[in-house]
Amino acid sequence: MKDKYTEEFLRRLSANINLKKQEQVFESMLGPATWQIQPVKGESKDKPVERFSNESGHGFSMPLKQGNQLYGAIIALGFKYPVTDELMRLFAVFTETLMREVQKEMELTKLYDTIRPRAIALSTIHTVHRLISSTLDLDELMPRIARLCLQVMRAEVCDIFLIEPGKKKKFVFQTSVNVNKDSQKHKVKVKLNGILAYIAKTGASRLTPKRLLVPLIDEDVIGIIGIRNKMGDKPFNEFDKEILTTFAEQAVIAIRNAQLYEEQEKLTIGSIKALAAILDTRPNSIQTHSAMFVKLVVEVAKELNVTAQELRVLKYASLLHDAGKVMIPDEILKKQKRLTGEEFRIIKKHPIKGVQIVKPIEVLKPVIPIILYHHERFDGTGYPKGLKGSQIPLGSRIMSVVDAFVAMVSKQPYRECLNCDESLFEIKKYSGTQFDPEIVDIFCRVIAKSNIKSLLKAK
Template identity: 35%
Template sequence: MKKYRTIFSAFHVIYRLITTSIDIKSFLIGIAKVYKNAFKADRVVLVYKNINSYPFIKVRLDENRQDIKKGGLSILTSREREILIQEEEIVFGNRLIYPFNFFDTLGAIYIRRRKQKETFTELEKKWFLSLCEEVSIGLKIFNLYREERKIIINYIKSLTRLLDQFVPTSSLHPKSALRLIRALGKEMKLSKTEISSLEYASLLHDAGKIQLPSKILKKQKPLTEKEFKVIMKHPKKGVELIKDLDILKPIIPIILHHHERFDGKGYPSRLKKGQIPLGSRILSIIDAFDAMYFGRPYKKKKSLREIEEELRKQMGKQFDPKVVTAFLKILRRKDIRKYLRRH
């Protein structure tokens, strides 16, 4: 029964990898790990090539080693080259090999169980072939997702360019914001998927302002209470713009709640502390830093020392203390300070 659960879990993990992997390398490494765990193999080799692109990608997992290479035929052994031109799976003893060649994809999966000196059972062979068929389908779907991602990224770029033209000072400075998000994400041990979602959200968090009166957005004096109530609508309007794009659904909560406050006095939902999505808590600090460091028509620029003092003052009030602590840590790094001085 345990073996059945293991293989069913493998199918589920493959589906999850299709929808969460941010690039082909992480997808292939994830697939190789699935085979290693499901079949207790001491070696897994996965070779992949999209015929529309030059390089092969080769992932090799051994007991205590993970290796990934990208390049031409030279990265493949003579045996691996032979496997690629096979038309049928090869099953013998303690080795299982499955070549796949369809449409725009060329590749192969090879697993070995030498250490245990144990051959694969007939049931395991059937599972292996079924899983390989699932992976080949998964690669097709992943390629479609990748094309969709390209379309979405172009959509985001177009939308942010439009926003910059509409309200030049409303959006974050993208290069510095992305650099800070990546550094802060690593400091807080976020996954690549979480960091990727934050990057998208940072580009689109104020997109809803496109639907607000430009007269209010460009005003260089303090807003009236009535005008501020109009501004408070932009997170929900931003969500309306992206809600039908499946690939952007993970960033909807981040965008919707990036103006919440840790003390519960923010908007639109007056969430507080852990009720606020972590991505929103992070983005609110990135947004505030950008406004203070680069300035706004209604706000003068501040020095890094002044920014640090302001962030400390707002710990537990506007901002999550844990996120502030992590942000101040990266802000003191020489590479980050050097980067900010250049930009």
């Protein structure tokens, strides 16, 4: 079974389009190469990353490992140029991200195979499934399931309990919706006792004239959905239990997908932070990839009422907007004197190089325009395209202001840092030319908040 899993894992990894794109990026910098993925043979032991050079060119070998599981190794042969430490670290981060994506893909496949809707399900339940599966936000999903349950079951109250991860003795009282009082509660801790404990332990349903409780089952019981007080003062019956059981099966699929999405989101953020940590070893990176920078960008975006998805993308971009500087020589980044024309021309390439770095990762595609254009100026005199005004993505306009402010309040190789008031004066001075005036106004309001000032003091 383990060998079959490893074989399928390596097959999916080899066919992953992001891996192919990643290989293309490396070949664009180091020259063409031959790539191989070799499975574990016999009792093969884990080997460290190896780099080598011979008459055929340069190359490396990197183990494919998740936790304690060694799947094999990825080997590249024949590069024209040697592989640097920084490129190896980047490749390791990308490869780990891809392996996690493949692992989650296989988990989803298994989930789909083991938790299928009933062969014969009520047509109304199928409609409900489509409606509740239209969001992957768990906090939004729970009340949606509860409201739809009340409509289908014609009941007055719906309660949904989810078992707290890693704690078998407690529930999170995720949602309670009352159709008459229009009341709703979220994430209230409820002790696991009485009938709830019995259902969680046995997976059995509970039917009384006034209350119906059905387990939410994904191999094990992950929660309970319950309804109270049937409309028209009628008692609940076996047919109601059958419908709610089918409804619960559909709800479980949506809940597990949302939970897996949250897990994947955590993995993605972890990988992005790992990549940003590599950049933190470079000059001038700490101030631009600090918690202060991300916090300021997020606070300004919230003032603009961006969507949850737009805010998520902006967080990613905040961590990686200067990723291309890893490709800029240290002597330019460290230089304490004015840059020459040629040196500035090299510096201006870093947004494009940053795009080349993040492009192979599918989940980071939405950040590409933000990274590419965050050095554009509102009056059209920026780079790399000379975009003007609203042609510049909103995220880029936000980061342009924040980037300048953070750079000013941070010590640079060529000057001492400015204080907050001095930096704000400079930001306002270039409102309408370098910066979007609306963003500048919002940014000044954000800085005036006490929590942001505390963040600046703690920098």
